[in-house]
Amino acid sequence: MARAATTSDVFNAIAEPQRRDLLVLLRAGERPVTELARELGTTQPGASKHLRVLREVGLVRDRRAGRQRLYGLDARGLRPVHEWTGGFEGFWHASFDRLDAYVRDLEQARQEEQR
Amino acid sequence: MARAATTSDVFNAIAEPQRRDLLVLLRAGERPVTELARELGTTQPGASKHLRVLREVGLVRDRRAGRQRLYGLDARGLRPVHEWTGGFEGFWHASFDRLDAYVRDLEQARQEEQR
DNA sequence: GTGACCCATACCCATATGGGTATAGGTTTC
DNA sequence: GAAACCTATACCCATATGGGTATGGGTCAC
Numbered sequence: 001m002a003r004a005a006t007t008s009d010v011f012n013a014i015a016e017p018q019r020r021d022l023l024v025l026l027r028a029g030e031r032p033v034t035e036l037a038r039e040l041g042t043t044q045p046g047a048s049k050h051l052r053v054l055r056e057v058g059l060v061r062d063r064r065a066g067r068q069r070l071y072g073l074d075a076r077g078l079r080p081v082h083e084w085t086g087g088f089e090g091f092w093h094a095s096f097d098r099l100d101a102y103v104r105d106l107e108q109a110r111q112e113e114q115r
Numbered sequence: 116m117a118r119a120a121t122t123s124d125v126f127n128a129i130a131e132p133q134r135r136d137l138l139v140l141l142r143a144g145e146r147p148v149t150e151l152a153r154e155l156g157t158t159q160p161g162a163s164k165h166l167r168v169l170r171e172v173g174l175v176r177d178r179r180a181g182r183q184r185l186y187g188l189d190a191r192g193l194r195p196v197h198e199w200t201g202g203f204e205g206f207w208h209a210s211f212d213r214l215d216a217y218v219r220d221l222e223q224a225r226q227e228e229q230r
Numbered sequence: 231g232t233g234a235c236c237c238a239t240a241c242c243c244a245t246a247t248g249g250g251t252a253t254a255g256g257t258t259t260c
Numbered sequence: 261g262a263a264a265c266c267t268a269t270a271c272c273c274a275t276a277t278g279g280g281t282a283t284g285g286g287t288c289a290c
Binding site for chain 4: 032033034044045047048049052066067068069
Binding site for chain 3: 182
């Protein structure tokens with residue numbers, strides 16, 4: 001068991017820098033694989049494999065166009081990630097020292113609850 | 116080469132479900148390792164290793180307290196993730212069909228630019 | 231000091247991963 | 261139909277990963 005949740009997990013899909021780069025590139029519109037590979041500075045099979053992961057989690061869609069295949073962005077899957085991290089927003093808005101005090105207060109309250 | 120950017124990468128740190136769970140648990144305040152392991156339903160060494168990853172990317176801090184070690188949240192590192200995904204917000208707000216048209220327009224404009 | 235307790239690390243294992251090369255399928259062009 | 265082109269997949273390899281058990285260091289209670 002090398003990694004519990006492997007495929008079909010958006011968090012895992014965007015953990016890989018090249019895949020993030022692909023998503024950014026696709027913000028500008030649909031692109032064929034070869035072009036993406038060139039912009040990424042990698043090989044065509046390399047790009048294809050990353051695109052496959054992105055496709056499997058639904059972050060990109062592909063469309064046949066003649067002898068090339070155009071990949072397009074479908075960023076809806078990023079929304080849960082945005083929302084999950086947003087759940088911590090209150091914790092980075094406060095200065096860390098204040099945050100630390102806040103956390104200690106919570107902890108103390110929690111412990112008193114248990115008594 | 117199993118994974119290009121391994122450690123010291125927040126995206127990778129939160130790719131693992133148990134680590135995300137740890138962060139959520141720590142929102143309620145500092146906790147000792149054993150308690151975290153119990154709540155996670157895993158072993159103590161398992162929790163320790165995940166906490167180490169989180170510590171290395173700066174998402175948690177640890178503090179010795181007697182014979183136990185309290186881990187606390189430092190969510191500031193999640194901000195870049197939130198902002199990165201936020202860069203795609205315009206793409207999930209539109210309906211996908213509209214988005215598709217939008218992307219095609221962009222693509223067309225880009226190609227015309229190149230002429 | 232001895233025992234109980236908490237935790238990090240050392241190993242070991244099975245597997246997933248990313249990268250590269252070779253190749254086969256499908257499409258267009260001539 | 262042959263050649264050129266684009267892309268996906270099949271392999272192979274080195275390595276990172278997560279999980280588990282064993283263990284050692286540090287601390288507290290007595």
